[in-house]
Amino acid sequence: xxxxxxxxxxxxxxxxxxxxxxxxxxxxxxxxxxxxxxxxxxxxxxxxxxxxxxxxxxxxxxxxxxxxxxxxxxxxxxxxxxxxxxxxxxxxxxxxxxxxxxxxxxxxxxxx
Amino acid sequence: xxxxxxxxxxxxxxxxxxxxxxxxxxxxxxxxxxxxxxxxxxxxxxxxxxxxxxxxxxxxxxxxxxxxxxxxxxxxxxxxxxxxxxxxxxxxxxxxxxxxxxxxxxxxxxxxxxxx
Numbered sequence: 092x093x094x095x096x097x098x099x100x101x102x103x104x105x106x107x108x109x110x111x112x113x114x115x116x117x118x119x120x121x122x123x124x125x126x127x128x129x130x131x132x133x134x135x136x137x138x139x140x141x142x143x144x145x146x147x148x149x150x151x152x153x154x155x156x157x158x159x160x161x162x163x164x165x166x167x168x169x170x171x172x173x174x175x176x177x178x179x180x181x182x183x184x185x186x187x188x189x190x191x192x193x194x195x196x197x198x199x200x201x202x203x
Numbered sequence: 204x205x206x207x208x209x210x211x212x213x214x215x216x217x218x219x220x221x222x223x224x225x226x227x228x229x230x231x232x233x234x235x236x237x238x239x240x241x242x243x244x245x246x247x248x249x250x251x252x253x254x255x256x257x258x259x260x261x262x263x264x265x266x267x268x269x270x271x272x273x274x275x276x277x278x279x280x281x282x283x284x285x286x287x288x289x290x291x292x293x294x295x296x297x298x299x300x301x302x303x304x305x306x307x308x309x310x311x312x313x314x315x316x317x318x319x
Binding site: 123133134135137140142181183185188189190191192193194195196 | 234236238243244245246247248251258259294298306308310311312313
């Protein structure tokens with residue numbers, strides 16, 4: 092069975108400082124992993140995805156994530172936070188049959 | 204390309220009433236999903252269709268929830284009777300039939316249900 096654990100329910104950073112959102116996964120086979128973002132009252136937007144190609148995945152808006160099989164991690168990073176990055180972020184693993192299994196979410200706050 | 208359309212956008216009902224949500228997926232997407240997102244949690248799959256057949260409804264509370272996709276295109280999710288704990292955002296998503304595990308999803312904006 093697949094599952095994801097987001098290690099922080101809330102992360103607060105200052106504008107211009109790095110962002111790190113942590114995610115560990117569990118999967119009985121080589122997983123597909125995703126990060127989605129959800130702005131208030133908006134739909135889910137795909138940031139990036141890992142599907143067994145390069146382990147360092149670049150996404151939209153300057154975000155990237157690194158797949159580390161030995162650590163079963165897929166942490167999301169960004170070198171410099173922007174106010175518009177404030178949102179809820181979900182780490183997601185692809186399950187059998189194409190369904191998505193979401194983590195609990197990490198709320199990112201960005202202070203001026 | 205048009206996105207996944209959902210309606211209504213918001214709905215407020217009293218407990219024990221019934222409610223229905225509608226979803227129109229992206230044209231050509233054979234697979235359609237309904238997810239429930241309770242406040243403060245990640246979305247959880249309720250039901251998955253492939254064309255007009257059910258692939259996975261193991262998490263659907265079948266005593267009160269039902270869903271159909273009669274012509275393999277749009278879909279309706281119904282709750283009857285609603286309970287307070289059904290308050291959530293109901294998200295519809297679609298993907299191509301041959302999308303790799305979890306890839307190629309497009310989500311709709313969701314229907315926010317409040318049960319009072």
